[in-house]
Amino acid sequence: MTHVENICFAIVLTVAVITFLLSAWHLVRLIRLGKPDTRLRGELSRRFFTMIEFAFGQKRVVAERFGWNHFLLFWGFIILFLANAEFVLSGLFASLSWKLLGGFVYALLTLAFDLMSLLVLGCVAVAYYRRLVLKPDYIEYNSRDGYFVLGLVGGLMIAFFGMHGAEAAAGKLDGAWMPFTRAVVGPIMGAIFGHGAALHTVGRIFWWLHAFIFLFFLNYLPYSKHMHILTAIPNCYCRSFDFVTTVPPEQYVTGKQYGASMIDDFSWKDLLDFSACTECGRCNKNCPATNTGKPLNPRLVIHDGKVNLLTNGDKIRYGNRTDGLLPLIGESEEVAGMVGEKSIWSCTTCGACMAVCPVFIEHVPKIVKMRRHLVQNLAKFPPELNVFFEATEQRSNPWGIAPSDRAKWAKGLDVPLLSEGPVDYLFYVGCAGAFDARNKKVATSVVHALKAAGVSFGILGTEEKCCGDSMRRLGNEFVFEKMAKENVELFKKYNVTKIIAYCPHCYSTLKNDYKQFGLNVQVIHHTEFLLDLLRQGKLKLTGQDGFGRVLIHDSCYLGRYNGIYEQPREIIARATGSKPLEMDRRLDKSFCCGAGGGRMWMEEEPEHRVNINRVREALSKKPDTIAVACPYCMTMYEDGVKDEKAADKVKIVDIAEIVAARLQA
Amino acid sequence: MTPSATSRPKLNRVVISVKQVPDTTQVKVDPVTGTLIREGVPFIINPFDIHCVEEALRLKDQFGCKVTALTMGPPNAVATLRKCLALGVDDAILISDRVFGGADTLATSFVLSEAVRRIEAEYGRVDLIICGKQTIDGDTAQVGPGMAVRLRYSQLTLVDQIVSLDVEQRTIRVRRKLEGRKELVEAKLPALLTLVREINQPRYPTVQGRLAAEEARIELWDNSFLKLPIEKLGLKGSPTNVKKIFAPERAVGEILGDGEKDPEGAVQLLIKRLIEKDLISFGA
Numbered sequence: 001m002t003h004v005e006n007i008c009f010a011i012v013l014t015v016a017v018i019t020f021l022l023s024a025w026h027l028v029r030l031i032r033l034g035k036p037d038t039r040l041r042g043e044l045s046r047r048f049f050t051m052i053e054f055a056f057g058q059k060r061v062v063a064e065r066f067g068w069n070h071f072l073l074f075w076g077f078i079i080l081f082l083a084n085a086e087f088v089l090s091g092l093f094a095s096l097s098w099k100l101l102g103g104f105v106y107a108l109l110t111l112a113f114d115l116m117s118l119l120v121l122g123c124v125a126v127a128y129y130r131r132l133v134l135k136p137d138y139i140e141y142n143s144r145d146g147y148f149v150l151g152l153v154g155g156l157m158i159a160f161f162g163m164h165g166a167e168a169a170a171g172k173l174d175g176a177w178m179p180f181t182r183a184v185v186g187p188i189m190g191a192i193f194g195h196g197a198a199l200h201t202v203g204r205i206f207w208w209l210h211a212f213i214f215l216f217f218l219n220y221l222p223y224s225k226h227m228h229i230l231t232a233i234p235n236c237y238c239r240s241f242d243f244v245t246t247v248p249p250e251q252y253v254t255g256k257q258y259g260a261s262m263i264d265d266f267s268w269k270d271l272l273d274f275s276a277c278t279e280c281g282r283c284n285k286n287c288p289a290t291n292t293g294k295p296l297n298p299r300l301v302i303h304d305g306k307v308n309l310l311t312n313g314d315k316i317r318y319g320n321r322t323d324g325l326l327p328l329i330g331e332s333e334e335v336a337g338m339v340g341e342k343s344i345w346s347c348t349t350c351g352a353c354m355a356v357c358p359v360f361i362e363h364v365p366k367i368v369k370m371r372r373h374l375v376q377n378l379a380k381f382p383p384e385l386n387v388f389f390e391a392t393e394q395r396s397n398p399w400g401i402a403p404s405d406r407a408k409w410a411k412g413l414d415v416p417l418l419s420e421g422p423v424d425y426l427f428y429v430g431c432a433g434a435f436d437a438r439n440k441k442v443a444t445s446v447v448h449a450l451k452a453a454g455v456s457f458g459i460l461g462t463e464e465k466c467c468g469d470s471m472r473r474l475g476n477e478f479v480f481e482k483m484a485k486e487n488v489e490l491f492k493k494y495n496v497t498k499i500i501a502y503c504p505h506c507y508s509t510l511k512n513d514y515k516q517f518g519l520n521v522q523v524i525h526h527t528e529f530l531l532d533l534l535r536q537g538k539l540k541l542t543g544q545d546g547f548g549r550v551l552i553h554d555s556c557y558l559g560r561y562n563g564i565y566e567q568p569r570e571i572i573a574r575a576t577g578s579k580p581l582e583m584d585r586r587l588d589k590s591f592c593c594g595a596g597g598g599r600m601w602m603e604e605e606p607e608h609r610v611n612i613n614r615v616r617e618a619l620s621k622k623p624d625t626i627a628v629a630c631p632y633c634m635t636m637y638e639d640g641v642k643d644e645k646a647a648d649k650v651k652i653v654d655i656a657e658i659v660a661a662r663l664q665a
Numbered sequence: 666m667t668p669s670a671t672s673r674p675k676l677n678r679v680v681i682s683v684k685q686v687p688d689t690t691q692v693k694v695d696p697v698t699g700t701l702i703r704e705g706v707p708f709i710i711n712p713f714d715i716h717c718v719e720e721a722l723r724l725k726d727q728f729g730c731k732v733t734a735l736t737m738g739p740p741n742a743v744a745t746l747r748k749c750l751a752l753g754v755d756d757a758i759l760i761s762d763r764v765f766g767g768a769d770t771l772a773t774s775f776v777l778s779e780a781v782r783r784i785e786a787e788y789g790r791v792d793l794i795i796c797g798k799q800t801i802d803g804d805t806a807q808v809g810p811g812m813a814v815r816l817r818y819s820q821l822t823l824v825d826q827i828v829s830l831d832v833e834q835r836t837i838r839v840r841r842k843l844e845g846r847k848e849l850v851e852a853k854l855p856a857l858l859t860l861v862r863e864i865n866q867p868r869y870p871t872v873q874g875r876l877a878a879e880e881a882r883i884e885l886w887d888n889s890f891l892k893l894p895i896e897k898l899g900l901k902g903s904p905t906n907v908k909k910i911f912a913p914e915r916a917v918g919e920i921l922g923d924g925e926k927d928p929e930g931a932v933q934l935l936i937k938r939l940i941e942k943d944l945i946s947f948g949a
Contacts, residue, residue: 254876379869386869394688394709402691478872 001094005204009091009211016215023222024230027275030313034268039240047237055236060358064282067358069126073153076120083113083160084214091211103175110176114164117157118180124154138281149226152217159210165189166203228278232359235276238269239360243351243561246513247365250372250477259372259475262328263308264316266369273361274305283353283363286585288592288610289346295333296346298353298363304328305366307337329370344370345382348610349473349597350556355588364597371475385474388601393479396465397431398601407461409433409440413447416458418494424456425524426496428510430503431466432631438638439631445660446502446526452663453538457500463490469505472513474598484517491519498522500529502656504557504630505596511562525558527567527629527655534574534659541662545576547653548624552580553614553637554590555630568629568655575658581621591617595632615640618650625651627658675832676728677790679721680781681754682809683714683736685745686802694912710745713797716860719867720827721795722753728832731755733788735780737765737773743883750878751870758784762887764898770803772902774811779893780886781816793837794857798823809859819852822859845943 040047053059058074061067082098089096098106127150131141140146161181167173168186193199221229250258260266281299289296311326326337333340344367353363374380391400407417409429416423427450433443450457468483487510491499499521501507511523533539550572558564565587572580585591594610604610615637618626626641628634637652687706695702710718721732734749736742737760746757760780768776785791794816796809806822813820825842828849835854840847842861870878888898896902921938922931939945 252872252876254880255873258872375869376872379871379874381869383866386866389869394707395690400690402688404691404693478875 006092016219020218027222030309031268031271033264033313033316034266034271037267037269050239051237055233069123072119073123076116079112079116106175107177110178114178114180117160121154121157124150138285140279145224149224152213156213159206159213161185162206163203163210166199169195169199225278228276231272231276235272235359245362245365247368249481249516258376260369261373263312270366271309274302274309276359277302277361282356286352286356286589288348288350292608292610292613294346294608295340296343301339302361304337304339311337347597348592348594348599350592351560355560368475372477375475376478382602384603385601389476392466392471397435399435401435404462406434406464409443415447417461418458423458426499427457427459428499428501428506429459430506433502439634442654442656443502445656448660448663449530449656453533467506467509469509470598484514488514488517488519496521500524500526502526504555508557508561525564527564527571530659531567531571541575543662547576547658550576550580550625550627551618551621551623552627553633554586555633556592556596558629559590560588571655572627575662581623583617593633593636595636600632611636611640612643615644619646623650625653627653627655629655676730676792678731678733678788679724679793679795680733680735680784680791681717681721682777682794682796683734683745684711684800685738685742686711686800689801694910710748711797711800713799713862715867716862716864717795717797718749718752719865720860733784737776746883747878750881751874752868753874758884758886760886764888764895767900769903769905770805770807770811772898774808775897778812778815779891792854796859798859798861809857813857819856821850821852821856823861824858825861825863
């Protein structure tokens with residue numbers, strides 16, 4: 001390498017590094033447009049280790065088979081980072097190289113570089129094969145950006161072998177163990193270019209090619225979907241440790257806007273999320289809306305956020321929040337950078353997208369924030385929600401039934417009221433258990449089980465109010481807040497310390513959302529509680545098992561939201577003597593019944609029903625009984641098996657009913 | 666002469682007459698006394714009246730007129746007015762005074778029509794009054810027509826569509842929903858409309874609207890302000906006497922077909938029976 005080359009490289013390097021730093025700083029400034037988020041306070045070591053586990057360990061990436069290809073690419077890159085560091089340094093000062101660390105270390109390093117480069121080249125080939133031949137429908141296999149970046153990576157490896165192959169052919173690879181370069185690349189290059197000046201020139205060309213690809217790649221990153229190379233690691237560090245990333249409450253002041261109508265209404269973490277997505281498509285592969293042909297595609301929501309940030313970010317930074325901006329939300333579903341309203345309303349908030357995202361992008365809170373804008377600022381939502389909103393606000397139940405009828409289900413069951421005296425547990429029945437004919441039977445079964453175990457419990461009776469789950473998920477935060485505050489007051493009035501909830505939506509709302517409104521009590525789902533009673537021997541199961549082959553469905557707000565997977569399975573095993581049948585889509589990949597996120601109260605086109613999709617999967621397992629633990633799931637399955645004309649072949653029961661049935665005989 | 670749209674809105678003011686009623690799904694009749702148990706029963710805006718708010722706001726969106734919500738009732742009826750304000754009504758007036766208490770439809774329509782005259786004096790011309798068809802507590806459907814007669818307004822009841830409103834000619838054309846037929850009617854302004862619920866789908870309040878409504882001023886008009894003759898008000902001005910309230914005997918029902926075994930057959934039977942009784946019909 002001549003001095004002229006050293007100087008030229010120094011100039012090119014300086015320009016490339018400065019432009020890269022400017023782009024990176026620009027990205028940081030765009031992300032800083034977001035609203036505050038206090039998540040980074042404390043827990044620094046926990047954050048560090050989760051970053052190691054998920055960013056460097058790629059734990060969620062390798063959960064999919066193809067993720068191993070990414071794992072190898074990622075680690076190839078990490079190791080080759082050392083090779084590139086040497087490349088840059090020796091480009092400036094020929095004497096700087098890993099040789100300074102001693103012959104053995106140098107030999108090991110070069111061995112690693114040689115093998116890793118070959119491995120990365122192989123990974124690039126596999127990735128091309130996937131995009132060109134396999135064409136999985138959940139990724140954009142025709143993404144130009146994807147092909148281009150793969151081309152850059154492959155090109156970098158080829159240049160690496162080209163420059164070292166020339167050295168090998170010229171016999172200059174002294175001290176380096178590079179078996180592939182020595183045995184394969186060197187001889188080929190020698191055969192083609194001879195061993196004289198031509199070989200030297202070709203070697204220099206490859207060196208400069210390597211330099212340009214490397215520096216170009218560096219500068220291309222911040223403008224491509226491969227931005228995630230910069231943002232994914234910090235995004236894992238900044239992840240939420242609660243699965244349920246409940247959106248913070250609003251501050252209601254006259255003249256203020258609520259929710260997210262513009263990109264800078266999101267938090268900085270939301271904006272970091274937008275930048276961290278590399279469009280792997282796992283979210284939409286698991287999304288119940290996407291899988292039933294609805295407009296929502298969680299990957300595109302995140303991508304739209306990123307496009308919107310890049311399009312509007314600078315204008316907003318310079319104080320323009322009005323002129324010529326690309327709207328964040330619009331009626332069209334087709335505009336890049338704009339999230340369609342139908343997409344926003346298609347979400348069941350089931351969280352399947354978030355459970356599989358390798359870099360912990362939080363899709364659902366963003367959708368809820370946009371719903372908050374539509375409902376609270378514009379009062380714009382699917383018309384059928386009008387009835388639901390009015391009924392819930394006026395009569396504290398979604399059907400608008402008289403609150404004075406709320407305790408009718410318990411007539412004759414002799415359940416104490418909290419107003420009659422203190423008890424250990426509040427059984428919070430919820431609207432479905434109190435008003436819905438089918439689900440009243442489940443609430444009754446819970447009562448039978450609790451009584452059989454001699455538990456001291458009571459209900460609120462007609463004083464009970466709706467928890468407001470659907471209101472909150474639908475973005476009607478103003479009314480939800482009123483409901484939450486009233487409920488917290490009511491619980492405090494009776495000194496409630498332990499609540500048993502039968503509906504996972506009540507359960508999760510009381511347990512996770514109400515913290516924001518000052519409720520700090522123990523909230524227990526009936527499957528947790530009944531299992532404890534069984535294990536402690538307080539509940540004894542006798543009698544006949546009439547349930548046959550029991551298939552279990554994981555409800556989103558119980559499983560993904562609160563990690564309750566094992567309890568219902570163990571109850572079924574204890575009550576029926578055998579483990580339940582399992583769905584293909586189960587545990588954290590369970591497929592929503594279709595009713596969460598307020599979708600229970602919205603219309604769904606007959607050909608696009610989530611519950612039908614799920615019921616077909618369930619029926620393919622040929623169960624005699626489908627076990628659920630959620631009133632929404634109960635309704636969706638009951639409707640689904642009727643639509644599939646299977647109502648006489650399969651029973652839908654709640655876990656509590658399985659327990660109660662075994663108590664009777 | 667070219668009319669100036671900015672200096673003088675062509676449609677000046679719409680008054681909506683609304684009522685706060687007990688949530689009747691929650692009202693029970695005391696089996697002993699035969700009177701309504703109102704204790705602890707929440708109040709709501711009369712479900713018909715929410716459609717008046719919507720229809721008036723649509724006129725406001727279209728013509729830029731002002732909308733005034735008017736109600737007579739106890740002091741807690743401000744809640745109903747705040748609901749109207751949250752939706753976008755410009756001003757709200759509560760007519761409340763002990764001397765108005767116990768009014769039947771005659772006394773009520775007298776006070777409300779006098780209040781409309783006062784609104785004209787205070788705020789300027791009123792072009793339209795919109796009422797619900799009836800209230801769900803009294804179900805008389807008399808107050809709106811009573812006001813129209815007293816004010817000598819065109820009286821257009823049971824409206825399910827405002828077909829057109831000609832502000833130059835000062836005429837309004839509406840469709841009335843009658844039993845088994847519909848009627849297109851044109852009348853001169855000012856007019857009083859009573860609406861059926863099919864007319865529109867009410868809007869939902871924005872949070873901004875709700876917060877503004879909490880802070881908005883509500884006019885309180887008592888009789889020291891209205892100065893109406895005391896013998897025409899309240900119980901004194903009401904010739905109606907309630908002798909007894911009771912739930913009418915209901916004829917014993919009939920089970921058609923077997924819905925458990927043959928739901929589709931049962932539905933066919935039901936449809937046939939409903940058509941026979943002229944309760945439903947096919948086509949337009």
